[in-house]
Amino acid sequence: MYSFTSILSLVCAIASFSSFCLSLPVSCQASSSATSCAADTSGSNSSLTSSTPSLSALEVDLSLGTVRGVNTSYGSQRFTLPYAQAPVGELRFASPQPLSAFPSQSASLSLSSSSVSDIYNATQLPPACMQYGDDTYGISSDKVSEDCLYLNVYRPASSSQATSSKPVLVWIHGGSFIAGSSTAPGLDASYYVAKHNVVVVTLQYRLGMFGFFSPSGSKGMGLDGNQGLRDVVAALEFIQNNIGEFGGDPNSVTVAGQSSGAHMVRALLSTPSASSLFQRAIMHSDPANYGTQSSATSEQVSDYALEQTNCQSLECLRALDANTLVDAGYATVSAASNIGPSVSAAETWRPTKDDFTGTCFESDPATSLAASSGKSIIVTNVANEGGSVIGSMLQPTTMSDAATLRAYPVTLTRSQLLSQMFNGNRSDTIGSSEEYAMATTDAEDSSTAESDGLRSNLEMILTQGQFSCAAWYNARRYANGGQVYLGSFAAGIEYPSNKDNDYCETAGRTCHEDDILLLFSDPTLNSLGLTSSQKTLLNEVQARWAQFVRTGSPNTRTLDGWSPVTSDSTRINVLSLGSASGGGSSLQTVSLTSGDHAGCGMVWTSRVQFDWQMYG
Structure with a gap:
């Protein structure tokens, strides 16, 4: 948070x-x-x-x-x-x-x-x-x-x-x-x-x-x-x-x-002194684009801070x-x-x-993830991880503004914003890729195609590049040593940080941190004001997580069907949490080379590297 x-x-x-x-x-x-x-x-x-x-x-x-x-x-x-x-x-x-x-x-x-x-x-x-x-x-x-x-x-x-x-x-x-x-x-x-x-x-x-x-x-x-x-x-x-x-x-x-x-959990998975201290792991919204800091970079950061102190x-x-x-x-x-x-x-x-x-x-958590540990792991993200940033930074844009975003405090082009999101020489490749081309219509809602298509495009790139594609890439590597269950929150409960964020409050969007209140909350609290679908989702998440903590599997007698990911497939099993009727979940097979997540397999690690690959 x-x-x-x-x-x-x-x-x-x-x-x-x-x-x-x-x-x-x-x-x-x-x-x-x-x-x-x-x-x-x-x-x-x-x-x-x-x-x-x-x-x-x-x-x-x-x-x-x-x-x-x-x-x-x-x-x-x-x-x-x-x-x-x-x-x-x-x-x-x-x-x-x-x-x-x-x-x-x-x-x-x-x-x-x-x-x-x-x-x-x-x-x-x-x-x-x-x-x-x-x-x-x-x-x-x-x-x-x-x-x-x-x-x-x-x-x-x-x-x-x-x-x-x-x-x-x-x-x-x-x-x-x-x-x-x-x-x-x-x-x-x-x-x-x-x-x-x-x-x-x-x-x-x-x-x-x-x-x-x-x-x-x-x-x-x-x-x-x-x-x-x-x-x-x-x-x-x-x-x-x-x-x-x-x-x-x-x-x-x-x-x-x-x-x-979640990044700290990922670090613990590759910390030898921590290996015997836990048996299972759960990572929510891990910004897996980033690996551990190299000692040289850590020194650069610390030296700069030291200069600010005059010590x-x-x-x-x-x-x-x-x-x-x-x-x-x-x-x-x-x-x-x-x-x-x-x-x-x-x-x-x-x-x-x-x-x-x-x-x-x-060993670096991004490249050597205790493959022989045999630990069971749950890895989740929310559907619109980047929405918190995009909605706070940018005003709604029209298709006539396709080349330019009205962003406070300066006007930045799409290309300039992408270069800010992903340092190095990656922004041009990402921005020009077919997988991340900006559609002329907004698939979420055709009635808003003229108002928010550009923000949706940038949010998808940020969500996938910083979070989901990177996490899924790592998850397939984790699977060499243990069972890994992938989940994506299609729904959640609005976290205080996203209140009044017009992008995140648009129906159907679940932004960074909107999964937190599902974990421990009492669904009957009036202050939460949950819908029946949210209560159903909350109860499922809590029951599955409790079962995982007990057994290493998130499947119960009444909540089953969540199968782990395999290490060598470009089609992965992802439990879409809250996407089914009434707030339930459904297991989906996601292609990493076609459809909405084609960028995961066709852009990331194929034509563009993650930060940990560039600087780890």
Whole structure:
């Protein structure tokens, strides 16, 4: 998910519109870091409600100490815990350090009348990691902090459930590696765990410059790099060591994520130190056009950010106010196209291969995907991934404007926009290809052919080039070592970031992030205002995902027919989620050489390379 409130959020966070972004104002500025936490909002008037358990039922004994969580009205419990030492002071930019005991808490959080309590208060949601605040995602400027390495454990509450061994789903949030949190809209799993009898963990990791800083000479400075990735691995290790006490099965862990969170999952699939920490994976809207950052590119990015701080030493950097580093990190994103051709504004900061310690990225996730691991994987995208960007950036256009788009703040031609989307020398080939030729009529609705055909064309190119074609290419490679299930959301639930986006709100379109609210939400919530078809889709997604977490297959007795992809075919099986009558799904055979997705097989990797092929 993306957390900019200006157009910069929607453009820079998905596609490489770098020069365009340079002229955009940043409306949200970082403020002083804070440790205040959001109140518990997980309750609901669901039929799953149960009586409030005793305090002892909310307490769990761990090797680090006893913790007390909070009960939700769904008959589930939530525990918010640190999984590593706070990465502040001398630990800023360092690899995550394990806890020897839970840290002391302020008197306001104490669970006893004395200033020191033997029980850790795990009832308060955590502050987000350092970033610009955005109320759209529930991240106000006073709820960000460097002390952010926390995870939230959701579990069913009844004693019979709590004592059994349940499968575990670990969710990694998105946000282009510069934004997002474990508490964003749709990530409260209170309802889901009570309904499906699983354990869910949502975690946070360092972002931007804090999470991926690796300048020239890092080794001499004592920096390992890949701080954000190492955070996630540390969280998975914490889960292995502790989840059993919450009723979870450490030998049945599925890692899942959306957008850059899905990219993080892809990175974990090729991280040797993470291989034994999970058994299955789910990737929603992975921007698979991008691979891991080369060490040379990572140094370019980090060196540019370092210049913005006027520091020359690690001591200087650690003495700076955290907001200064947030500013430097975001300035680097805005300047991405000026730093080098291999630097993308979509994921300027991201996991890097050739790590100094040798524990991470012995292979590139885009080219060597743990083929012998045998892990089962679900890979999904939404039908109109690029719509969030296109709808925010461009006004509706007429066919008479076929050569020119009226785009704020300047007028750009179709060719110029394509060159912004796909750096290198790819735009001319893409723009002139038969597969991506702009139709004279709009197949979606002939009545709008004169008003939106151009935006539809650009959205399709962005959706396929950045997301679906790239993900499907990788999925066929994954299939050499394990079963891979492909899905595409033909419908969803509008995410707050797409509200008032005229392109995304057009009937029949499902934009980036519109799948998030399907995952854990209670379909009976009046605030969601779901149609009967949306409820049907939500229930199917939740049931299939729960079955996958348990067994490695998304098929149940009543929801079957989803067959995995094969590695050597140009015709692939894709479950079209929400496309059937009444909100159900249907398995479709998609050709990669003809029809709507011909560009996947006839343009991408055939005449045009993905970013990871060019710069990996």
